[in-house]
Amino acid sequence: MAAEGPAGASPSRSKRADAQRNRETVLTAAAGVFVTSGVDAPIRQIATQAGVGMATIYRHFPTRADLVTAVYQHQIEACAEAGRTLLANADSPLDALHQWIDLFVDFLVTKHGLADALQSDSDRFAALHAYFLDRLLPVCAQLLDAAVEAGDIKPGTQPYELMRGIGNLCIGRDNDPRYDPRRLVALLLQGLQRPQTS
Amino acid sequence: MAAEGPAGASPSRSKRADAQRNRETVLTAAAGVFVTSGVDAPIRQIATQAGVGMATIYRHFPTRADLVTAVYQHQIEACAEAGRTLLANADSPLDALHQWIDLFVDFLVTKHGLADALQSDSDRFAALHAYFLDRLLPVCAQLLDAAVEAGDIKPGTQPYELMRGIGNLCIGRDNDPRYDPRRLVALLLQGLQRPQTS
DNA sequence: ATACTAAATGGAGCAGCGTTCCGTTTCAGG
DNA sequence: CCTGAAACGGAACGCTGCTCCATTTAGTAT
Numbered sequence: 410m411a412a413e414g415p416a417g418a419s420p421s422r423s424k425r426a427d428a429q430r431n432r433e434t435v436l437t438a439a440a441g442v443f444v445t446s447g448v449d450a451p452i453r454q455i456a457t458q459a460g461v462g463m464a465t466i467y468r469h470f471p472t473r474a475d476l477v478t479a480v481y482q483h484q485i486e487a488c489a490e491a492g493r494t495l496l497a498n499a500d501s502p503l504d505a506l507h508q509w510i511d512l513f514v515d516f517l518v519t520k521h522g523l524a525d526a527l528q529s530d531s532d533r534f535a536a537l538h539a540y541f542l543d544r545l546l547p548v549c550a551q552l553l554d555a556a557v558e559a560g561d562i563k564p565g566t567q568p569y570e571l572m573r574g575i576g577n578l579c580i581g582r583d584n585d586p587r588y589d590p591r592r593l594v595a596l597l598l599q600g601l602q603r604p605q606t607s
Numbered sequence: 608m609a610a611e612g613p614a615g616a617s618p619s620r621s622k623r624a625d626a627q628r629n630r631e632t633v634l635t636a637a638a639g640v641f642v643t644s645g646v647d648a649p650i651r652q653i654a655t656q657a658g659v660g661m662a663t664i665y666r667h668f669p670t671r672a673d674l675v676t677a678v679y680q681h682q683i684e685a686c687a688e689a690g691r692t693l694l695a696n697a698d699s700p701l702d703a704l705h706q707w708i709d710l711f712v713d714f715l716v717t718k719h720g721l722a723d724a725l726q727s728d729s730d731r732f733a734a735l736h737a738y739f740l741d742r743l744l745p746v747c748a749q750l751l752d753a754a755v756e757a758g759d760i761k762p763g764t765q766p767y768e769l770m771r772g773i774g775n776l777c778i779g780r781d782n783d784p785r786y787d788p789r790r791l792v793a794l795l796l797q798g799l800q801r802p803q804t805s
Numbered sequence: 806a807t808a809c810t811a812a813a814t815g816g817a818g819c820a821g822c823g824t825t826c827c828g829t830t831t832c833a834g835g
Numbered sequence: 836c837c838t839g840a841a842a843c844g845g846a847a848c849g850c851t852g853c854t855c856c857a858t859t860t861a862g863t864a865t
Contacts, residue, residue: 425832425841447728451822462844467824522728528779530645530723533823566794567785574791577775581726587765593772596764597791599798623812623861649851660815665853731852 432469435459440480447522448477474536477526485544488512492548502555503562507598509552510575513545514594517579524579546572562601571601630667633657638678645720646675672734675724683742686710690746700753701760705796707750708773711743712792715777722777744770760799769799 424432438459442450452473456463470476478485492509499505517524526534527541550568557564574597579590622630636657640648650671654661668674676683690707697703715722724732725739748766755762772795777788 427832428842431842452824453822456844463823464825464845465843468842473823525728530720530780566790569785570787570790573779573786574776574794577778577791578772580775580778581771582728587767588771589768592764592768593775593795596772596798597795600794600796601798604802625861626813629813650853651851654815661852662816662854663814666813671852 428469431459431461431465435461435466435469435476436479439476443477443480444521448473448520448526449522472533472536474534474538474540477523477534477537478540481520481523484516485541488516489544489548492545492552496552496555501561502552502559503602506552506556506562509548510594510598511591513572513575514579514591517576518583518590521583524576525581527576528573528580542569542572561603563603566601571597626667629657629659629663633659633664633667633674634677637674641675641678642719646671646718646724647720670731670734672732672736672738675721675732675735676738679718679721682714683739686714687742687746690743690750694750694753699759700750700757701800704750704754704760707746708792708796709789711770711773712777712789715774716781716788719781722774723779725774726771726778740767740770759801761801764799769795 435455439455442455442458446454452463452466455476456466459466466476470479488509491512492505495505495509496502499508517527527538546568549572553562553566553568553571556562575594578593578597581588581590633653637653640653640656644652650661650664653674654664657664664674668677686707689710690703693703693707694700697706715725725736744766747770751760751764751766751769754760773792776791776795779786779788
């Protein structure tokens with residue numbers, strides 16, 4: 410087959426082929442380990458699972474946040490994209506906001522320990538926090554603004570505060586029947602709504 | 608002087624005097640360290656601060672939760688007591704609930720990392736969680752029930768879920784001007800309220 | 806007052822994890 | 836094929852939680 414043109418493979422060209430391969434291997438292994446052991450799983454475990462040394466992981470992903478970010482990048486982008494789509498297609502901005510938050514909450518609660526990590530007081534996850542904000546905050550802000558302009562939501566709430574509040578509500582052990590983050594997020598949204606439609 | 612009667616000093620009689628003293632020393636040191644380093648501070652640090660060995664701390668407080676519990680016991684009890692008082696004295700059950708939650712939130716946000724520990728996925732703090740629930744859940748339930756009966760609050764919310772939601776909202780680094788747990792808790796309470804008073 | 810016993814102590818020691826460092830291996834261009 | 840550099844792996848270091856045991860000390864019986 411013909412050699413690749415100047416517009417080569419998608420990921421950075423400047424890497425050696427084996428490095429590129431290892432990057433993928435680590436990503437796959439990490440995704441698997443995250444499911445079973447949470448995003449706090451020991452690096453050694455991920456390295457073993459991937460069949461590489463620890464240094465390899467550290468070289469590709471200097472901080473744990475970089476690794477987690479890379480693993481969930483696609484899903485975060487999808488969430489952001491969904492927000493834009495919803496705003497365009499939903500019956501009302503309020504509906505769009507509700508549905509988007511449902512997506513967001515689903516994403517957080519299905520990733521073992523992700524919400525915990527996002528708000529971790531340690532700064533090991535600072536970059537992850539930053540990435541989430543960078544990608545999702547504008548979306549949330551747009552949805553919120555639209556709902557405010559439509560008169561469905563009281564003005565004055567900052568998107569950052571809302572997102573972090575939702576994230577916080579999603580923290581905790583999963584599968585506790587006595588605590589369903591969705592119910593509390595729903596309550597929060599209720600509190601955000603205008604008293605009457607006037 | 609006359610020997611002490613059968614109704615002796617308040618803390619457990621079965622301990623030796625030096626053990627009793629050390630217990631207090633550790634408690635004081637721990638309280639100090641918690642303020643500066645959070646409730647996750649290394650045991651070694653607390654031991655050094657108290658001028659005792661680590662084993663001494665482990666003997667008096669087998670788990671970290673026991674230590675934290677002991678340090679904050681009085682304040683937790685005070686919070687529980689305040690709940691009962693408020694219910695009796697406030698203008699309305701809803702007012703009482705609001706004021707009590709303010710107290711609760713204040714308590715959590717002023718204790719560096721306490722809210723984080725309470726919901727920690729690790730079970731190192733399971734006993735702390737249990738203690739909080741044991742002492743404060745009944746109070747919260749009473750306040751909530753009273754507010755529901757007065758018609759101020761929608762029925763259907765479980766006290767456990769509410770308390771944990773509030774606790775979750777208080778998680779995170781302190782002193783972030785962009786995130787004030789109080790505002791979100793207020794929103795949550797708003798969502799709890801009846802649409803109209805009728 | 807002295808001797809005795811069991812409670813209490815302290816710190817060394819072991820294990821787990823994060824992170825770095827360096828000798829060795831492997832790729833890719835000449 | 837040869838060679839330089841990128842990439843690699845795992846040993847090594849530091850920090851933390853927790854335990855174990857030789858030693859000290861308080862309280863009591865004589």
